[in-house]
Amino acid sequence: MKQLEINKIYNGNYFNLIDAIPDDSINLIVCDGPYGATTHDWDKMPNGIQAFNLNLIDKFSTKLKQGGSLYLFGKPNCIDFIDYRPHLTLQRKIVWYQPSRLAQGKTNYTNNYDIICYFIKGKKPKAFNLDDIRISQMVELAHRKRCENVPSVVNGKWEKTKFNGRGKNPGDVWGDIKQLTYKSKELVSREALNTIQKPLALIERIILASSNENDLVLDPFCGVGTCPIACIKNNRDYIAFEVNNEYVIESNKRIDAILDE
Ligand SMILES: C[S@@+](CC[C@H](N)C(=O)[O-])C[C@H]1O[C@@H](n2cnc3c(N)ncnc32)[C@H](O)[C@@H]1O
Numbered sequence: 001m002k003q004l005e006i007n008k009i010y011n012g013n014y015f016n017l018i019d020a021i022p023d024d025s026i027n028l029i030v031c032d033g034p035y036g037a038t039t040h041d042w043d044k045m046p047n048g049i050q051a052f053n054l055n056l057i058d059k060f061s062t063k064l065k066q067g068g069s070l071y072l073f074g075k076p077n078c079i080d081f082i083d084y085r086p087h088l089t090l091q092r093k094i095v096w097y098q099p100s101r102l103a104q105g106k107t108n109y110t111n112n113y114d115i116i117c118y119f120i121k122g123k124k125p126k127a128f129n130l131d132d133i134r135i136s137q138m139v140e141l142a143h144r145k146r147c148e149n150v151p152s153v154v155n156g157k158w159e160k161t162k163f164n165g166r167g168k169n170p171g172d173v174w175g176d177i178k179q180l181t182y183k184s185k186e187l188v189s190r191e192a193l194n195t196i197q198k199p200l201a202l203i204e205r206i207i208l209a210s211s212n213e214n215d216l217v218l219d220p221f222c223g224v225g226t227c228p229i230a231c232i233k234n235n236r237d238y239i240a241f242e243v244n245n246e247y248v249i250e251s252n253k254r255i256d257a258i259l260d261e
Pocket residue numbers: 012013014015032033034042195196197198199220221222223224225226227241242243244247
């Protein structure tokens with residue numbers, strides 16, 4: 001299979017395209033693919049979402065450069081009971097908190113978060129640009145006034161609260177970036193709401209943290225193109241796949257609009 005061009009969205013199936021990506025060539029993979037939870041045909045998983053994800057993790061581990069990162073989106077159980085450890089190192093499970101999600105039934109607690117599993121290839125990330133993703137420190141400021149000395153979570157010693165004027169680490173519960181609603185300006189269509197389109201700010205945080213300028217990002221399930229747009233805005237190269245041609249057309253329209261800005 002011939003090598004793929006960069007900065008292009010391929011209309012096709014991930015399973016037919018992924019082998020055209022050379023091994024050890026990708027800095028970052030943003031995988032917002034099937035969750036195994038909706039009624040879309042592509043989301044139906046006869047062997048379960050975990051087996052599907054293990055297959056992805058295995059394949060992605062060969063495509064990533066050493067120190068490259070994978071962010072895998074899913075429901076809270078998306079990597080339960082599978083052994084990903086021979087392939088990649090799980091750095092963190094990030095909770096994308098959705099307080100406004102509607103109640104689902106009356107016999108259990110509503111699920112108010114998605115999981116974003118952050119993996120790296122090897123033991124040390126090639127990029128983790130904390131300064132590019134810091135968030136407001138306001139909560140810490142108020143807390144600091146009340147209590148100057150706090151015990152360190154690392155060694156238990158009481159120390160002065162560390163305070164960085166540029167903002168704080170966003171941590172692993174992301175409640176500051178809201179899911180799109182039908183009123184969101186960036187929403188491309190009602191059809192893309194909830195199960196398809198992600199907020200640009202969410203994908204930008206990942207791109208900024210885990211890649212550097214001119215790095216190559218792979219989005220194997222690109223929907224309406226949020227990740228390619230985040231790449232263009234932040235000077236990263238990308239390769240993206242999407243099986244639904246209407247979404248590819250929509251993505252290219254969004255890309256043309258930002259290139260014209
Ligand atoms: C959750 S959406 C991605 C949304 C994207 N992050 C965005 O913000 O627009 C998942 C996408 O994967 C696509 N898809 C599902 N299975 C696929 C496959 N085997 N190959 C390529 N694309 C696929 C679907 O058509 C859908 O658009």
